[in-house]
Amino acid sequence: SLAESVSRIRAACANSGAGLPARRITVNLSPAAVPKQGSGFDLAIAIAIAAAQGLVPKARLADVVWLGELGLDGSVRPTSGTLATTLAAKTLGFKRVVVSAASYAEAAMVDGIEVVGVAHLRELLQQEWPTANHLNESAESMNSTNSTAPNGAEAPDLSDIIGQPDAIRALEVAAAGGHHLLLVGPPGAGKTLLAQRLPGILPPLSSEQAIETLALRSLTYNSSALRMSYTAPFESPHHGVSQAALIGGGTGIPRPGLASLAHNGVLFLDEAPEFSSNVLDSLRQPLESGELVISRALGTARFPASFQLVMAANPCACGQSEASGKNCQCSHLQRQRYMNRLSGPLLDRIDIRFRVSRVKALQDSEGSRTSAEVRERVLGARALAATRLSSTPWTLNARVPGVYLRKHLRPSKEATRNLDHALSAGRISMRGYDRCLRLAWTLADLSGRASPTSDDVATASILRSSDAGI
Secondary structure, eight states: OOTTHHHHHHHHHHTTTOOOOSSOOOOOOSSTTSOOOSSTTHHHHHHHHHHHTTSSOGGGGTTEEEOOEEOTTSBEEOOTTHHHHHHHHHHTTOSEEEEEGGGHHHHTTSTTSEEEEESBHHHHTSSSOOOSOTTHHHHHHHHOOOOBOTTSSBOOOGGGOOSOHHHHHHHHHHHHHTOOEEEEOOTTSSHHHHHHTHHHHSOOOOHHHHHHHHHHHHTTSOGGGOOOOOSOOEEOOOTTOOHHHHHEEOSSSOEEOHHHHTTTSEEEETTGGGSOHHHHHTTHHHHHHSEEEEEETTEEEEEEOOOEEEEEEOSSSSSOTTSTTOOOOOOHHHHHHHHTTSOHHHHTTOSEEEEOOOOOSOOOGGGSOOHHHHHHHHHHHHHHHHHHTTTSSOOSGGGSOHHHHHHHSOOOTTTTHHHHHHHHTTSSOHHHHHHHHHHHHHHHHHHTOSSOOHHHHHHHHHHHSSTTOO
């Protein structure tokens, strides 16, 4: 696409009243060691040539980023990654960015940098500089706050769930502390319904988080597919997804995967044992560090990937081993092999392992808690955690390192007596011990207590235990 820019730029300049001389023109894309690809360099190359010919004052090029693809008729077309590029330009100290008129609303979401949208190369060759205000209405419409899910549909509500109060409680704990969650149960028990409602009880994204999330999407989707949303993103890939699609990469310059698109939100893996073991184990790095480092021949990219992982699994290959009235043909060894597809190191990073049973009697759902009610409790618990951790880099219990947890936030010895015995007996690992403490703090925050009690630690051990059939 970059090699083809020669023909595009010559035709675009000719159709904009700035024909290029019929001789070879050498353009230096510096630094040469950095790989380039894509059509977004067209506008910058055309303006540089026009300035060298004296058609555009060179002073106009100072502190300006030019981003756009040129059509043969001179039109300026949008390119992917406009929002991310604008954020980078602001960070690097540029004062102005010139983009396609179709990308103006996307770039204008970044404060602190002037955005100019142009529809045709001819506009940039005029004496008067295009103003940055002629497309404000479209920018405001894209910037408008909304409470919808990323795909534009309303976020599903917890009140739709019939029964399952214990499962809803586990979901609430996961949301309050930012804990990863595994749901195990027979088909039809409601595992997927529960996972889909987690974004609705998470706190709304801040403006910075919403922009950051949308910037990652701008690297994958075109401008027309982008919508500002303050609801936590929700990504649910099929179990046949490749490793590159999940964590990022691909040919050429690395691109973010679904794990990065779920940044600040939820990554849901339905039928988790059906995923490739390599795909599942590739999530171990972002679960620990909150970011993904993708190295390829053409370069290395670092993408944020701080998400909540929710996995759902049947108890066996046929899914009927825990379903009453159903005949399961799987042997004990087959069930064990099926669940062993989830590796020990991955499961050790999952805070909550909960077994979901089928609802056996139709209940009236009017008494069920709504997502708004649960979200208020989650906000209250997160506020307590943020206050307690105000002098640290962390705001969520699930992110607190074990060393800091045991040194500065260790509950009383009486509260952790049984947990200490389990560690001494080798029934849990040190990582499991730390995760139980994190869960205990979340339970204490939800109850408004200043410190976890023995009941909180016991409940945390149950949520963390292998009772889910693992």
